Amino acid sequence: MATIDFEFRNQIIQNDIGSTLAYCYQCATCSGACPVAQVTQGRYNPRRLILDALLGLKERMFGPEHSFDIWGCTVCDTCDEVCPQKVELTEIFTILKNMSVERGEAPEYYTAQASTILEFGKAIPMQSAIERRRDQLGLPKILAPDAKEVQKILKLTKLPEKLPKKEE
Numbered sequence: 001m002a003t004i005d006f007e008f009r010n011q012i013i014q015n016d017i018g019s020t021l022a023y024c025y026q027c028a029t030c031s032g033a034c035p036v037a038q039v040t041q042g043r044y045n046p047r048r049l050i051l052d053a054l055l056g057l058k059e060r061m062f063g064p065e066h067s068f069d070i071w072g073c074t075v076c077d078t079c080d081e082v083c084p085q086k087v088e089l090t091e092i093f094t095i096l097k098n099m100s101v102e103r104g105e106a107p108e109y110y111t112a113q114a115s116t117i118l119e120f121g122k123a124i125p126m127q128s129a130i131e132r133r134r135d136q137l138g139l140p141k142i143l144a145p146d147a148k149e150v151q152k153i154l155k156l157t158k159l160p161e162k163l164p165k166k167e168e
């Protein structure tokens with residue numbers, strides 16, 4: 001049986017946005033509207049995630065075997081729009097995702113993208129083939145971001161410390 005972790009529950013509820021968790025009355029409108037719940041036939045379930053967070057059932061949400069429960073959300077915001085209780089689901093899921101990153105459990109596709117932004121200042125670095133094609137099409141050059149400025153900001157968020165270290 002899952003144990004209630006009150007400290008974890010309070011961590012979410014004490015947050016301004018997280019406190020909206022308490023308004024949930026489990027109507028499941030969010031799950032009915034969620035596109036990820038539909039394509040995964042309920043394997044991803046925002047209503048259940050909200051319930052587990054509300055009850056402080058931390059062990060049902062974290063750990064590699066539960067990775068999809070947190071990271072399955074595509075942040076489309078549909079659930080926020082349909083929730084009759086104005087629960088800030090997407091923001092609550094962001095709190096959970098941040099906790100997952102702190103625990104070193106963020107999926108590789110996510111940390112790899114974050115590392116690319118840290119290195120190049122953008123998620124998809126420019127490639128010479130794309131530049132050549134743009135030239136052929138007469139499209140203007142895309143200015144490269146100032147990667148050092150981006151790195152400065154990301155260092156303030158402590159992102160580099162949270163990303164897995166690259167193997168030498």
Ligand code: SF4
Nearest residue numbers: 024026027028030083
């Ligand atoms: S739609 Fe809102 S109130 Fe209904 S289950 Fe989802 S979060 Fe709870």
Ligand code: SF4
Nearest residue numbers: 034073074076077079
């Ligand atoms: S924001 Fe996430 S949980 Fe909400 S409807 Fe979109 S995919 Fe589903």
